[in-house]
Amino acid sequence: MNESLLLTIAVLGGTGKEGKGLAYRWAKAGYRVLIGSRASAKAVTAASEIIQLLEGSSSVVGTTNLEAAQQAEIVVLTVPYAAHRETLESVKEALQGKLLVDVTVPLVPPKLTRVQMPPAGSAAQEAKEIVGEDVEVVAAFQNVSFKYLLGEEDLDSDVLVTGTSKKARAEVLTLVEAAGLTGWDAGPIENSVVVEGLASVLININKQYGSKHAGIKITGVTRNS
Amino acid sequence: MNESLLLTIAVLGGTGKEGKGLAYRWAKAGYRVLIGSRASAKAVTAASEIIQLLEGSSSVVGTTNLEAAQQAEIVVLTVPYAAHRETLESVKEALQGKLLVDVTVPLVPPKLTRVQMPPAGSAAQEAKEIVGEDVEVVAAFQNVSFKYLLGEEDLDSDVLVTGTSKKARAEVLTLVEAAGLTGWDAGPIENSVVVEGLASVLININKQYGSKHAGIKITGVTRNS
Numbered sequence: 547m548n549e550s551l552l553l554t555i556a557v558l559g560g561t562g563k564e565g566k567g568l569a570y571r572w573a574k575a576g577y578r579v580l581i582g583s584r585a586s587a588k589a590v591t592a593a594s595e596i597i598q599l600l601e602g603s604s605s606v607v608g609t610t611n612l613e614a615a616q617q618a619e620i621v622v623l624t625v626p627y628a629a630h631r632e633t634l635e636s637v638k639e640a641l642q643g644k645l646l647v648d649v650t651v652p653l654v655p656p657k658l659t660r661v662q663m664p665p666a667g668s669a670a671q672e673a674k675e676i677v678g679e680d681v682e683v684v685a686a687f688q689n690v691s692f693k694y695l696l697g698e699e700d701l702d703s704d705v706l707v708t709g710t711s712k713k714a715r716a717e718v719l720t721l722v723e724a725a726g727l728t729g730w731d732a733g734p735i736e737n738s739v740v741v742e743g744l745a746s747v748l749i750n751i752n753k754q755y756g757s758k759h760a761g762i763k764i765t766g767v768t769r770n771s
Numbered sequence: 772m773n774e775s776l777l778l779t780i781a782v783l784g785g786t787g788k789e790g791k792g793l794a795y796r797w798a799k800a801g802y803r804v805l806i807g808s809r810a811s812a813k814a815v816t817a818a819s820e821i822i823q824l825l826e827g828s829s830s831v832v833g834t835t836n837l838e839a840a841q842q843a844e845i846v847v848l849t850v851p852y853a854a855h856r857e858t859l860e861s862v863k864e865a866l867q868g869k870l871l872v873d874v875t876v877p878l879v880p881p882k883l884t885r886v887q888m889p890p891a892g893s894a895a896q897e898a899k900e901i902v903g904e905d906v907e908v909v910a911a912f913q914n915v916s917f918k919y920l921l922g923e924e925d926l927d928s929d930v931l932v933t934g935t936s937k938k939a940r941a942e943v944l945t946l947v948e949a950a951g952l953t954g955w956d957a958g959p960i961e962n963s964v965v966v967e968g969l970a971s972v973l974i975n976i977n978k979q980y981g982s983k984h985a986g987i988k989i990t991g992v993t994r995n996s
Contacts (some may be wrong), residue, residue, distance in 0.1 A: 702991060731975065733886075736886050739888075739964055739968055740964070740968035744965055747962055755955075757991055760989055760990070762988065764987060765927040766984040766985045767980050
């Protein structure tokens with residue numbers, strides 16, 4: 547746990563359900579977590595909610611998206627797609643030399659069951675275009691329910707991790723494990739279209755089969771760890 | 772089984788491993804199967820191999836791709852991506868008013884672990900552009916190992932079915948079941964990028980984790996059937 551105690555993770559848009567759930571899991575695992583929001587007051591409230599859930603001893607602080615990005619080594623983006631570009635542009639300078647984890651699914655209402663990717667190919671590739679060469683970008687956690695993360699229900703779904711380098715993907719796979727999930731190296735950032743697009747496929751399956759939390763598991767692989 | 776006895780399925784490129792495996796499964800389930808190939812002699816050989824595997828009582832005939840497409844109600848395309856456009860153009864007229872099932876994965880060597888889709892968005896959408904309005908196009912079976920289909924190993928992988936209408940997807944879900952697999956309605960044809968792209972993700976997982984047949988299962992859904 548020595549490494550995790552040293553690392554600070556910023557969760558931008560961390561007042562949303564998904565971000566709050568991830569922040570909770572990582573704080574529980576010993577990471578220092580900064581909740582970011584456009585308005586710091588909302589982030590402070592979210593941080594105190596998480597501290598309450600964890601009954602004390604954790605390090606969770608609420609602040610603005612920009613300050614959170616500035617103070618963290620790893621920056622996780624959990625805003626709705628409509629705020630994706632604007633949020634990234636507002637923290638771009640603070641991200642240089644760091645690792646960005648993009649949780650965004652580019653759903654375009656009202657056709658949530660139809661894959662509709664931005665011109666860059668996926669939200670993660672769009673993020674890479676915005677933040678530039680000196681930021682590693684990894685896509686992950688798109689299909690994890692916040693209800694699971696907050697411990698209210700079981701989840702039997704894996705996390706596929708795509709990104710700009712194998713090293714960056716490995717770092718995020720450590721965060722996946724720390725959150726109590728099973729992760730898989732799903733290849734280069736061009737493969738993000740598959741993982742982000744799976745959200746629409748799973749929404750369609752929920753609609754067709756009357757389920758609420760369709761997920762996926764990788765099969766046929768024996769893991770040594 | 773009354774319906775299946777009436778239906779004829781053409782498997783274009785059915786001399787390849789994948790096509791032969793599917794033809795075997797459907798013949799076993801009682802469908803009349805036409806194996807198509809550029810050269811009918813190769814298709815005749817493949818058909819007799821399948822008849823031998825089934826020990827007789829089935830209806831499997833080898834012929835050219837064009838004749839197979841002309842005589843079938845459902846046409847399944849199992850050629851390598853390099854032959855995708857050419858094969859479709861050669862049978863386009865014969866496909867009008869029918870159902871086309873596209874099994875193609877648009878892998879571009881040597882980067883098999885990287886998703887690289889054609890300008891249409893996916894092989895299935897490219898097929899739709901080629902064959903036109905009067906052909907329903909469904910994408911399925913991209914990630915099923917022929918070794919499983921020929922009964923040589925176990926498979927714990929589901930089939931995601933995308934396509935131009937819910938009715939067409941339902942027809943193909945019947946074929947998935949007839950082949951002994953579990954299928955899921957994965958939504959409109961625009962979602963084919965996810966299912967075709969999964970091939971690269973699974974190839975990457977096989978490479979990173981030393982496995983041979985990584986697959987996926989849908990979780991969190993209770994099926995009534």
